[in-house]
Amino acid sequence: SQKIEQNSEALNIQEGKTATLTCNYTNYSPAYLQWYRQDPGRGPVFLLLIRENEKEKRKERLKVTFDTTLKQSLFHITASQPADSATYLCALGAAGGGNKLTFGTGTQLKVEL
Amino acid sequence: EADIYQTPRYLVIGTGKKITLECSQTMGHDKMYWYQQDPGMELHLIHYSYGVNSTEKGDLSSESTVSRIRTEHFPLTLESARPSHTSQYLCASSSLAGIETQYFGPGTRLLVL
Numbered sequence: 001s002q003k004i005e006q007n008s009e010a011l012n013i014q015e016g017k018t019a020t021l022t023c024n025y026t027n028y029s030p031a032y033l034q035w036y037r038q039d040p041g042r043g044p045v046f047l048l049l050i051r052e053n054e055k056e057k058r059k060e061r062l063k064v065t066f067d068t069t070l071k072q073s074l075f076h077i078t079a080s081q082p083a084d085s086a087t088y089l090c091a092l093g094a095a096g097g098g099n100k101l102t103f104g105t106g107t108q109l110k111v112e113l
Numbered sequence: 114e115a116d117i118y119q120t121p122r123y124l125v126i127g128t129g130k131k132i133t134l135e136c137s138q139t140m141g142h143d144k145m146y147w148y149q150q151d152p153g154m155e156l157h158l159i160h161y162s163y164g165v166n167s168t169e170k171g172d173l174s175s176e177s178t179v180s181r182i183r184t185e186h187f188p189l190t191l192e193s194a195r196p197s198h199t200s201q202y203l204c205a206s207s208s209l210a211g212i213e214t215q216y217f218g219p220g221t222r223l224l225v226l
Contacts, residue, residue: 004155034214041222043203043218044203045217099215100171105155
């Protein structure tokens with residue numbers, strides 16, 4: 001069955017450092033991958049989308065890589081700030097899947113002063 | 114800020130009651146989705162719709178039902194609530210065209226006693 005794994009343990013880093021979050025998947029051939037941010041008690045908010053034929057995408061302090069051979073995506077936040085503290089979800093979409101997404105459990109990031 | 118609304122935000126109700134969770138969006142999106150999320154767990158798609166009079170069951174079996182009579186409105190109904198229905202319910206929408214990000218509402222946190 002399809003499985004998406006994200007760091008199950010919370011990631012604690014110091015302000016100003018780069019946070020790297022991992023998303024691994026098995027039994028899946030996604031056409032694209034999306035990253036969302038979720039704050040407690042709120043719905044997820046879209047951050048970045050990367051397609052299977054793209055290696056890297058950037059948006060301001062965010063960077064996503066997508067390696068279909070390793071079946072892995074890495075999500076980086078550079079110059080992290082306490083306001084970046086949240087849970088980050090990766091979500092996979094299949095070609096012709098009608099934009100249905102399969103979500104991972106998310107990684108909780110805490111940026112400390 | 115996405116224009117997608119959910120009411121109520123919190124609901125505590127007794128076993129056997131009928132409940133309807135409301136979801137409305139003002140973005141003119143054709144696709145709408147309902148997800149169920151338990152604390153610390155991934156989002157599971159329980160229902161989706163590609164337009165008026167279109168509804169499909171998602172990947173996770175659910176005793177709830179949905180309707181799509183108007184583009185902007187996608188209510189979810191539980192005919193007889195049970196404690197096992199206690200969860201957070203998130204509504205989302207996206208455009209019909211191609212690969213689109215999903216915009217989420219704030220969620221309804223349901224507690225069935």
